[in-house]
Amino acid sequence: xxxxxxxxxxxxxxxxxxxxxxxxxxxxxxxxxxxxxxxxxxxxxxxxxxxxxxxxxxxxxxxxxxxxxxxxxxxxxxxxxxxxxxxxxxxxxxxxxxxxxxxxxxxxxxxxxxxxxxxxxxxxxxxxxxxxxxxxxxxxxxxxxxxxxxxxxxxxxxxx
Numbered sequence: 011x012x013x014x015x016x017x018x019x020x021x022x023x024x025x026x027x028x029x030x031x032x033x034x035x036x037x038x039x040x041x042x043x044x045x046x047x048x049x050x051x052x053x054x055x056x057x058x059x060x061x062x063x064x065x066x067x068x069x070x071x072x073x074x075x076x077x078x079x080x081x082x083x084x085x086x087x088x089x090x091x092x093x094x095x096x097x098x099x100x101x102x103x104x105x106x107x108x109x110x111x112x113x114x115x116x117x118x119x120x121x122x123x124x125x126x127x128x129x130x131x132x133x134x135x136x137x138x139x140x141x142x143x144x145x146x147x148x149x150x151x152x153x154x155x156x157x158x159x160x161x162x163x164x165x166x167x168x169x170x
Contacts, residue, residue: 062152065142070107070115070153072139075131077101079124099124101131103158107141109148115141117153137161 080098103117121127139161144150 058152062142062144062154065144065152067140067157068107068109068143068151070105070139070141070151072103072105072134072137073114074104075101075135077124077127077131079127097124099127101127101134103131103134103153105139105141105153107143107151109143109151111148113149113151115151115153117158119155133162134158137165 078100080100081095082098099121100118101121103119104114105117106112106114119127119130121130137158139153140157141151141153142157144152
């Protein structure tokens with residue numbers, strides 16, 4: 011059906027049809043930019059989070075926090091020279107939960123700097139969170155960004 015819609019839009023000659031094609035092209039372009047800026051893994055994470063929103067929740071604890079920085083030269087289309095080096099800073103969290111046996115899962119979040127990733131990851135160490143567990147496969151779980159943010163908001167801060 012979507013292919014038929016595109017063909018109908020492309021076959022039009024009125025100003026409204028041309029406008030619709032331009033809007034469709036802009037939507038596709040925004041999607042491609044989103045993947046380029048946030049990375050494919052972040053897009054997959056968002057998809058998993060949406061899919062798991064209605065799964066049962068169980069308590070978990072973030073046991074292990076690490077950070078990583080990836081350096082990558084992205085070649086230009088057509089085999090031209092590489093673009094400048096791109097750094098991707100990620101915080102990686104590992105959490106454990108019981109359902110009914112001990113289980114674990116991972117979560118990652120991208121940051122603009124390595125220091126931001128480290129600070130955020132360290133603030134999550136030992137944090138009690140709620141994870142969504144696949145009712146058909148208890149070994150599969152998803153820690154959603156909003157659930158981490160809610161747990162962080164409820165964590166009291168200590169003054170020095």
